[in-house]
Amino acid sequence: MDLTQSFSSLGADIIVSAPLVLTMVMGLVIVVLDAFRRNHVATPWIAALTLAFGLVMEITRIGAASGTAYYDLLRVGGMAAYVNALIFGSGLLTVILARPYLESIGHHIGEVYALILFASTGMIVLGTANSLITIFVGFETMSICLYILTGLVRTNQGATESALKYFLLGAFATGFLLYGIALMYGATGTMYLHEMQSAVGDHQTMFRSGVGLLLVGFLFKVSAVPFHMWTPDVYQGAPTPLVGYMSTASKSAAFASLILVLYLALPSTQWIGVVAVIALLTMVIGNVIALAQTNVKRMLAYSSIAHAGYILVGLAAGSPEGYSGALFYLLVYTVMNIGAFGVIALLEWDGTQGSEQSLDSLSGIGYKKPLLAWSMVFFMFGLAGFPPLGGFIGKVAVFGPAIHSGLTWLAIVGVLTSAVSAYYYLRVLVVFFMKESNPDVATDNITFSVPGMSAAVIVLCVIMLIVLGIVPTFLDVTASFFDGNMLATLP
Amino acid sequence: MNIPHLTSIVIFLPMVGAILTILARRTEQVKWVALVVTSVTFLASLGLYVGFDPGISTASSPQMGDVALWFPVAFDIKYFVGIDGLNLLLVLLTTLLGPIVILSSWTSIKEHQKAYYTLLLVLQTGVTGVFTSYDLFLFYVFFELTLIPMYFIIGIWGGENRIYAAFKFIIYTLVGSLLMLVALLALGFMAGDAINGGVFTTDWYKLVSYNIPVSSQGWLFLLFALAFAIKIPLFPLHTWLPDAHVQAPTGGSVILAGVLLKMGTYGLVRFCLPLFPVASQKYAMMFAVLAVIGILYAALVCRAQTDVKKLVAYSSVSHLGFVVLGIFAFNVEAMQGALIQMVNHGISTGALFLIVGMMYERRHTRLMKDYGGIAKSVPILSFFMIFAVLASAGLPGLNGFVGEFLILIGAFKSSVLGSPMLVALATTGVILAAVYLLWMVYRIFWGSLENEENASMADLNGREIGLLVPLVLLMIILGVAPNPFLEKSEPAVRDLLELIESKRAAAESESSLEFEYRYADTPEFRVPEIDEAALKAARKITGASAEETESSFGLK
Structure with a gap:
């Protein structure tokens, strides 16, 4: 391949991956701008517009055929476009929610937006990776940005602690991932996911060890049990709107990548048992421990662990149906979780409470802030999986394929744990609506006003949640990714 | 006379009303909007009654319904609603209770009125949807949709212990219905692979045409029946009911007893029996025994109550035991009796809860010992109460008698149950009902007026009389001339039983x-x-x- 040819293909690659490239470049622009004009008013707008551009671009390409770019290192179109749209959407909503929040806690700094853009870049590289090396690059780019975002509020001891904890454990997980990649490469001689299966040959043991270690890295990122320990601390310590971003976008990326690995590199069913057991543990432990939480953010952290379990059920089905269900679930989960963390962020009205806020301090808020509280009703019922909201269709989309694949026992455990989950989700609503106002915190004196843009994001999430529940055509979209073309379009 | 789309209109009118109440500017407007919407819905549902022709077979499609593909191509899940003999009367009961419940809440609900009436309207849409769905998945969606408003109605406007009751209500029901969801999905894939070209299906007509392998019928049936048994509630799964009823506000209790419990019995008739004929006959005896235990146990518990609302709540367990007994007798008489008894129970227990609510509103107590001799101070209230009590106890000439009589006759000659002894035991439940109900009447209404406060109790006002009169009239009409109602459901019941028999034989x-x-x-x-x-x-x-x-x- 001569040089001119490779340059011309590079140009084409840059065009098809324009949102990714633009996100990275605009992140750099913000860094430079921030160096000269500290906390310029345009900074959040640059980030928001970049993410919005990416979102629109990727949505238009969801229907397009999938392909690869950069010498098969990255996937574009189809499923890749869908995952990118999730990441951009999550980032965009977060940027809108984060600005007033960070201003209110006095940590509104330009770097946040650059970090969100860089993290999105990493997530996109991870979520669309077609090669082990791209997986690692995306994984690290994403993780490092998230470590910094977690410890953003330097003055808060809890935040610093959680950032350090996240970093140390995360570094460990990355080590596992890298070791796994090395072993897989050693066994197969290739980095490309789609070539892996045919190249394993005689090195089964080495390959399997590699896959096991790789899975550890992924399961850490999606906070599956037993690699979930970091989640509650990090969620509690990090700035609330950013938790919404971390819990959704990074999960979307990691799960998308895991699905590609399972679908392209490990089509055999030998991993189903492992994934099924992990899913079971994750659902049970996440939901049961969430019952005991008194802090809203910790509760939502355990809830997000449990939701990782539900998504793993879809993966454990080991069928295109299950993968498409999991991708659909990620969309619903993004909408619900960004909304829920958004509401919690807005309810941390005096800034000082922040991560220490207990559920009981919010009692009676339902009649003070009806818009936020009733939105929370939708998010909580959505997370608990009640119809006619998207959360229900999501559960059907992951449990259904599992049942179809003969994992009825897993689905039964899953629904029972989700009945458990109803208890702690509804407890939030009990506090909001059914308890007398807490005299200690004098909610009567709440005077904060909800910023218009934030309210708009919350309402948008509610509408999306209802639409996803009533118009489930999105399932068709996610199902279309696995019609066989994904393998066929590879050169 | 076939009125197109009427079922959908009846289902979604209350939902439209709910949107209107959310948009309403002033709180006073809300209850008027709710009243008008539910009344219009009731009138529309009369169109269903008039339009429904039992002569036209519903063996292949319901009447006045709508069908449209709801889910994408990979799933054959439909929006499929309509009317047949099995659900017609239950829909009417639901729409009738709608305005009555709203009128009954007129003065008793003072706080957060907007939310209350909105939730009531959403609840009505859910319940009507449950009764009219011909797609199992759609049925499930409506079934769960009813939980959310009821949870808030108990939890926000309920008594002292409302949060506990609301949780117990929702968690109990949820465990059952989520397990049903697993069975539903398994069934959908199974039927899809067998008869629908590999496409997941929950279309009722397709499902009943499919003979589910006998080896799978057992666990599928049990998971479905568990969800319904919790809802009914069948002994020993009834413990959520007294809490929910006692804590719920009057309107909530009326809806709960009047129609929500029927979703369980209706589910048995609509889904469990025709889908799993072999398993449902195999387990018929088990359910009949549990039903009879429920009848007797709840009746004895009623006798021991001091709280009048709790007494009425437990009487529901007893009365619905009869319905379950009738369903598992597998013959026309018993099934017809079960269907009419569902309606009867809705009317008479609904009326009982309404009157208990009116008493509570006046005296703020539900304990029987706080009353006594109030027939002298509130004669009109006493008249209605005693009327409802007699209907509930199954006095011949009133509605309760018709249903219980048909059920007992049917069960007695049932070849599936084949146990006259069991039915004889159930019959003693009728006597026990008279005992505990009349004892309650004795303690509250007869005797001397000892408590000063009872002497000055205000009698019913025009609104309260107005909302009780239709119920009392129905008690008489259903008791004296049940045939026009029974005729509506008979062909459907015959079709259903024939279907069950032919599938079992196959x-x-x-x-x-x-x-x-x-x-x-x-x-x-x-x-x-x-x-x-x-x-x-x-x-x-x-x-x-x-x-x-x-x-x-x-x-x-």
Whole structure:
């Protein structure tokens, strides 16, 4: 391949991956701008517009055929476009929610937006990776940005602690991932996911060890049990709107990548048992421990662990149906979780409470802030999986394929744990609506006003949640990714 | 007379009303909007009653319904609603109770009125949807949709212990219905792979046409029946009910007893029996025994109550035991009785809860010892209460008698249950009902007026009389002339039972075929060859039916 040819293909690659490239470049622009004009008013707008551009671009390409770019290192179109749209959407909503929040806690700094853009870049590289090396690059780019975002509020001891904890454990997980990649490469001689299966040959043991270690890295990122320990601390310590971003976008990326690995590199069913057991543990432990939480953010952290379990059920089905269900679930989960963390962020009205806020301090808020509280009703019922909201269709989309694949026992455990989950989700609503106002915190004196843009994001999430529940055509979209073309379009 | 889309209109009018109440500017407007919307819905549902023609078979499609594909291509899940003989009366009951509940809450609900009426309207949409769905998935969606408003109605406007009751209500029901969801999905895939070209389906008509393998019927049936048994509630799963009823505001209790419990019994009739005929007959005895235990146990518990609302709540467990007994008797009388008894219970227990609510509003106590002799101070209230009590106790000439009588007759001659002793035990439940209800009347209404406060109790006002009169009229009409109502449901009930029987027979012959295949080579089990011509000739000569001839040939 001569040089001119490779340059011309590079140009084409840059065009098809324009949102990714633009996100990275605009992140750099913000860094430079921030160096000269500290906390310029345009900074959040640059980030928001970049993410919005990416979102629109990727949505238009969801229907397009999938392909690869950069010498098969990255996937574009189809499923890749869908995952990118999730990441951009999550980032965009977060940027809108984060600005007033960070201003209110006095940590509104330009770097946040650059970090969100860089993290999105990493997530996109991870979520669309077609090669082990791209997986690692995306994984690290994403993780490092998230470590910094977690410890953003330097003055808060809890935040610093959680950032350090996240970093140390995360570094460990990355080590596992890298070791796994090395072993897989050693066994197969290739980095490309789609070539892996045919190249394993005689090195089964080495390959399997590699896959096991790789899975550890992924399961850490999606906070599956037993690699979930970091989640509650990090969620509690990090700035609330950013938790919404971390819990959704990074999960979307990691799960998308895991699905590609399972679908392209490990089509055999030998991993189903492992994934099924992990899913079971994750659902049970996440939901049961969430019952005991008194802090809203910790509760939502355990809830997000449990939701990782539900998504793993879809993966454990080991069928295109299950993968498409999991991708659909990620969309619903993004909408619900960004909304829920958004509401919690807005309810941390005096800034000082922040991560220490207990559920009981919010009692009676339902009649003070009806818009936020009733939105929370939708998010909580959505997370608990009640119809006619998207959360229900999501559960059907992951449990259904599992049942179809003969994992009825897993689905039964899953629904029972989700009945458990109803208890702690509804407890939030009990506090909001059914308890007398807490005299200690004098909610009567709440005077904060909800910023218009934030309210708009919350309402948008509610509408999306209802639409996803009533118009489930999105399932068709996610199902279309696995019609066989994904393998066929590879050169 | 076929009015297109009428079912959908009846389902979604309250939802439209809910949107209107959210948009309403002033709080006073809200209850008027709710009242008007539910009244219009009731009038529209009368169109269903008039328009429904029992002469037209609903064996292939319901009447006045709508069907549209709801889910994407990969799933054959439909928006499929309509009316047939099984659900017509329950829909009418729901729409009738709608305005009555709103009127009953007129002055008793003072706080957060907007939310209350909005939730009531959403609840009505959910319940109507449950009764009219012909798609299992859609049914499930409506079934769960009813939980959310009821949870808030108990939890926000309920009594002192409301949060506990609301949780108990929702968690209990949720465990059952989520397990049903697993069964539903398994069934959908199973049927889809077998009869629908590999496409997941929950279309009721497709599902009933599919003979589910006998080996899978058992666990599927039990998961479905568990969800319904919790909802009904069948002994020993009834413990959520007294809490929910006692804590719920009057309107909530009326809806809960009047229609929500019927979703369980209706689910048994609509789904469990026709989908799993073999399993449901196999477990019929178990359910009948639990039903009879429930009838007697709840009646005895009623006798021990001091709280009048709790007494009425437990009486629901007892009365619904009769309905379950009727359902599992598998004959026309009992099934008809069960259907009409669902309506009867909604009317008479609804009325009881309404009146108890009115008493509570006046005296703020539900304990029987705080009353006594109030017939003198509130004669009109007492009249209505005693009327409702007599209907509930099954006095001949009033509605309760018709249903219980049909159920007991049917159960007595049921070949599936085949246990007259059990039915005799159930019959004592009728006597016990008279005992505890009349004892309650005695303690509250008769005797001397000892408590000063009772002497000055205000009697019913025009609004309260107005909302009780339709119920009392229905008690009389259903009691004296039940036939017009029974006629509406009879063809559907016959179709259903025939369907169950033919499916059961098919499953049996299938299993005997398996037997034949397995032992075809062993000489002991060689099947005699059938000479069709000889069979026909013999049939002609003897005039006997096919089965008899075959049996005389030694074939069966």
